[in-house]
Amino acid sequence: xxxxxxxxxxxxxxxxxxxxxxxxxxxxxxxxxxxxxxxxxxxxxxxxxxxxxxxxxxxxxxxxxxxxxxxxxxxxxxxxxxxxxxxxxxxxxxxxxxxxxxxxxxxxxxxxxxxxxxxxxxxxxxxxxxxxxxxxxxxxxxxxxxxxxxxxxxxxxxxxxxxxxxxxxxxxxxxxxxxxxxxxxxxxxxxxxxxxxxxxxxxxxxxxxxxxxxxxxxxxxxxx
Amino acid sequence: xxxxxxxxxxxxxxxxxxxxxxxxxxxxxxxxxxxxxxxxxxxxxxxxxxxxxxxxxxxxxxxxxxxxxxxxxxxxxxxxxxxxxxxxxxxxxxxxxxxxxxxxxxxxxxxxxxxxxxxxxxxxxxxxxxxxxxxxxxxxxxxxxxxxxxxxxxxxxxxxxxxxxxxxxxxxxxxxxxxxxxxxxxxxxxxxxxxxxxxxxxxxxxxxxxxxxxxxxxxxxxxxxxxxxxxxxxxxxxxxxxxxxxxxxxxxxxxx
Amino acid sequence: xxxxxxxxxxxxxxxxxxxxxxxxxxxxxxxxxxxxxxxxxxxxxxxxxxxxxxxxxxxxxxxxxxxxxxxxxxxxxxxxxxxxxxxxxxxxxxxxxxxxxxxxxxxxxxxxxxxxxxxxxxxxxxxxxxxxxxxxxxxxxxxxxxxxxxxxxxxxxxxxxxxxxxxxxxxxxxxxxxxxxxxxxxxxxxxxxxxxxxxxxxxxxxxxxxxxxxxxxxxxxxxxxxxxxxxx
Numbered sequence: 001x002x003x004x005x006x007x008x009x010x011x012x013x014x015x016x017x018x019x020x021x022x023x024x025x026x027x028x029x030x031x032x033x034x035x036x037x038x039x040x041x042x043x044x045x046x047x048x049x050x051x052x053x054x055x056x057x058x059x060x061x062x063x064x065x066x067x068x069x070x071x072x073x074x075x076x077x078x079x080x081x082x083x084x085x086x087x088x089x090x091x092x093x094x095x096x097x098x099x100x101x102x103x104x105x106x107x108x109x110x111x112x113x114x115x116x117x118x119x120x121x122x123x124x125x126x127x128x129x130x131x132x133x134x135x136x137x138x139x140x141x142x143x144x145x146x147x148x149x150x151x152x153x154x155x156x157x158x159x160x161x162x163x164x165x166x167x168x169x170x171x172x173x174x175x176x177x178x179x180x181x182x183x184x185x186x187x188x189x190x191x192x193x194x195x196x197x198x199x200x201x202x203x204x205x206x207x208x209x210x211x212x213x214x215x216x217x218x219x220x221x222x223x224x
Numbered sequence: 225x226x227x228x229x230x231x232x233x234x235x236x237x238x239x240x241x242x243x244x245x246x247x248x249x250x251x252x253x254x255x256x257x258x259x260x261x262x263x264x265x266x267x268x269x270x271x272x273x274x275x276x277x278x279x280x281x282x283x284x285x286x287x288x289x290x291x292x293x294x295x296x297x298x299x300x301x302x303x304x305x306x307x308x309x310x311x312x313x314x315x316x317x318x319x320x321x322x323x324x325x326x327x328x329x330x331x332x333x334x335x336x337x338x339x340x341x342x343x344x345x346x347x348x349x350x351x352x353x354x355x356x357x358x359x360x361x362x363x364x365x366x367x368x369x370x371x372x373x374x375x376x377x378x379x380x381x382x383x384x385x386x387x388x389x390x391x392x393x394x395x396x397x398x399x400x401x402x403x404x405x406x407x408x409x410x411x412x413x414x415x416x417x418x419x420x421x422x423x424x425x426x427x428x429x430x431x432x433x434x435x436x437x438x439x440x441x442x443x444x445x446x447x448x449x450x451x452x453x454x455x456x457x458x459x460x461x462x463x464x465x466x467x468x469x470x471x472x473x474x475x476x477x478x479x480x
Numbered sequence: 481x482x483x484x485x486x487x488x489x490x491x492x493x494x495x496x497x498x499x500x501x502x503x504x505x506x507x508x509x510x511x512x513x514x515x516x517x518x519x520x521x522x523x524x525x526x527x528x529x530x531x532x533x534x535x536x537x538x539x540x541x542x543x544x545x546x547x548x549x550x551x552x553x554x555x556x557x558x559x560x561x562x563x564x565x566x567x568x569x570x571x572x573x574x575x576x577x578x579x580x581x582x583x584x585x586x587x588x589x590x591x592x593x594x595x596x597x598x599x600x601x602x603x604x605x606x607x608x609x610x611x612x613x614x615x616x617x618x619x620x621x622x623x624x625x626x627x628x629x630x631x632x633x634x635x636x637x638x639x640x641x642x643x644x645x646x647x648x649x650x651x652x653x654x655x656x657x658x659x660x661x662x663x664x665x666x667x668x669x670x671x672x673x674x675x676x677x678x679x680x681x682x683x684x685x686x687x688x689x690x691x692x693x694x695x696x697x698x699x700x701x702x703x704x705x706x707x708x709x710x711x712x
Contacts, residue, residue: 310608
């Protein structure tokens with residue numbers, strides 16, 4: 001072993017990177033959430049005209065690599081005259097990607113809500129939109145929590161990909177420090193630990209959230 | 225080992241088993257001679273199945289010992305797999321291997337435990353399947369067989385190991401009524417052929433006509449044991465009489 | 481449209497792009513095999529190991545699932561040099577992604593093993609099979625069949641992750657695509673779209689193949705209880 005070279009002065013920089021990571025993750029998840037719900041509704045309730053394009057979108061973004069999608073947004077869009085900052089490109093690419101996955105999770109959750117629920121709502125005189133908003137979605141959102149939590153944690157880890165477009169998130173900052181001081185091993189062990197703690201904290205919070213909003217009798221089929 | 229047990233195939237001595245706070249077996253002992261058919265009856269939940277599973281240590285008894293032909297099954301030093309290969313076990317839920325055909329199920333034991341070559345094992349399996357009347361179902365998967373057929377395959381699986389005795393744990397309890405007969409037929413034939421068997425069952429007709437001795441268990445102890453003629457017509461214990469009259473009413477038990 | 485012209489230009493690079501994509505496929509094969517072997521072992525330890533072994537297995541799984549793939553790649557590529565060992569990009573990437581995949585695959589296999597009714601093991605032991613023999617002849621044949629859908633998901637996931645090896649200088653398809661772009665910036669969009677399409681083909685043909693495998697090895701009566709929804 002040749003010693004562990006890590007200065008405490010690196011920590012604030014890494015913390016900065018961590019902050020950016022959290023920002024990017026939050027932003028892309030939020031974007032993905034809104035778009036994902038819309039796509040899911042389009043797939044479930046839209047006629048052919050809406051559900052097919054939604055399907056194509058979902059297949060494309062789930063079937064192609066995230067890195068490729070990122071480069072399409074950051075390097076490709078300028079070809080079409082659209083120049084976005086690195087931060088926006090990162091959030092957009094990640095957001096478009098997670099939207100496709102979230103759409104599938106929401107679709108599954110919506111379809112898991114019992115048929116009778118929509119019928120009962122319509123029988124009361126609610127319009128389709130009202131029924132979706134007041135009866136279906138509140139249930140679907142509870143059912144989707146496990147899958148959605150999974151996706152959130154996944155995006156937290158995949159957000160590291162933005163280092164490749166020179167963003168100084170936790171990963172990017174780590175690479176910069178390591179490149180300057182030639183201590184890749186030490187820096188990345190610490191970076192790994194940061195991610196481990198972050199993931200742990202996030203999973204615990206999500207588990208707490210799930211328990212808080214739990215309603216007896218409502219769960220995904222197959223879930224104990 | 226005690227005196228007078230020299231000719232016993234199986235000796236079960238003072239078995240105790242507790243689950244949590246409940247003591248399910250409170251000191252059960254009996255012996256089994258070669259070729260004997262013993263039937264164990266009694267109300268549900270009295271530890272009959274647990275007793276069977278203690279014999280081949282699928283469930284470990286808390287206290288007590290078991291000997292198979294003089295070898296102590298319950299000793300720490302014994303190779304339990306060798307012992308289990310000599311004791312056949314037929315489950316209430318059949319437990320056929322889902323991923324294998326009937327033939328595959330029957331020849332797995334001979335191949336992997338007894339070390340037979342594939343051709344030998346296959347031939348043996350075909351014979352045993354024929355013995356239980358399912359030669360034509362050799363290539364069917366368990367899911368493609370009726371309950372009665374599955375249970376018969378399960379018996380063939382036990383037979384293929386050439387066991388010294390076979391334990392039957394409520395073999396017909398999970399079957400639809402019209403399928404019970406085909407399984408009992410196989411078991412009766414086995415008894416006639418001289419197989420040593422212990423059967424836990426509610427089938428009184430079977431017990432009456434096939435058993436050499438019936439053991440009545442309740443609340444974890446043996447209440448009474450004796451030949452069917454004695455138990456059914458002149459039971460010594462009041463509980464035995466009570467139980468038998470209720471059951472005979474319920475199951476109408478004369479012949480199978 | 482201008483775009484199709486660009487696509488045409490990219491077409492000249494197609495042979496080289498496809499050659500580079502072979503590297504991705506090789507990496508895919510290597511990491512899946514490593515992931516499969518270790519994943520099966522870890523799953524078995526989690527289900528059948530004693531308290532110590534299963535805890536170690538669970539910790540292993542947690543570590544390799546919680547650390548981002550990119551960080552693992554860097555650790556495996558740059559890390560060994562800290563100890564004086566030089567590691568090639570392909571080896572580092574295979575190990576990093578392989579261990580990571582093993583953590584996800586172990587979860588799939590564990591789910592499959594636990595979906596098998598307990599009576600199967602009991603029946604095998606009753607015949608006199610040792611635990612190991614029962615696992616080999618009764619449990620695993622069923623578990624692997626049950627695991628195919630979940631494993632398909634893992635395949636889809638990692639085939640795309642091979643592009644991450646770009647970060648440790650592996651000469652795979654994304655790295656080559658970037659050089660095309662560096663030479664002719666206006667080909668960027670077209671090039672990456674082509675790369676994306678290549679992966680669409682890899683993903684769908686892989687899934688179709690796995691679907692065939694599932695049908696070929698299907699056994700009536702052998703299936704997962706209830707809903708599946710394997711999520712990674």
